[in-house]
Amino acid sequence: MKKRSGLYPRVRVEGGGRGVVSQAGSVLLVETVRKSGLDTAISAALTPWRKPRAVHDPSKILLDVALAVALGGDCLADVGMLRAEPDVFGPVASDPTVSRLLDALAVSGPKALAAIRAARSQARERVWEVAGASSPAADGQVTVYIDGVLVLAHSEKQDATATWKKTFGHHPLMGFVDHGSGGSGEPVVGLLRPGNAGSVRHEVAQFE
Structure with a gap:
């Protein structure tokens, strides 16, 4: 079962279901993104790169690329493995849309990197705070x-x-x-x- 929550669907596993999806283990990564707050942090950080009337949030595109790499992908087109499972990953941008965003971020250079690093730092701080005595x-x-x-x-x-x-x-x-x-x-x-x-x-x- 799934319910839309944030950038990704919220998936629940049931023993009596009939549907089978590939890459199901990636749900752990998606939930890590959600629980750490990385999705909301990077969405706010990349607001300057979101065009008016854009269908896909730049943060969702970038996170989808990261998920594809974690699943074994080695090029931008490998986000196609996520596109094949909309119940798990939600809407995934087309290859040209992914390429255009990466080009735009590359043109911005240090400004884009600083925004992404700040979002990651914010998420890491939250996780370490939650970890308490187990924090590094x-x-x-x-x-x-x-x-x-x-x-x-x-x-x-x-x-x-x-x-x-x-x-x-x-x-x-x-x-x-x-x-x-x-x-x-x-x-x-x-x-x-x-x-x-x-x-x-x-x-x-x-x-x-």
């Missing part, structure tokens, strides 16, 4: 692990080069906040680097 900043100190991660590319994308592992792609530098769980933590920052960028030994930074 509960003791007044945040630990960030900095490491390089190879990302493969299948075509001549910007800065994609041969890597030190004899593959082809990028070697971004990533920062992960330690949650004390022993895993890689919460990704909070990334710097895109060419594939031939030097390897980085595991670094730890602490902030108060």
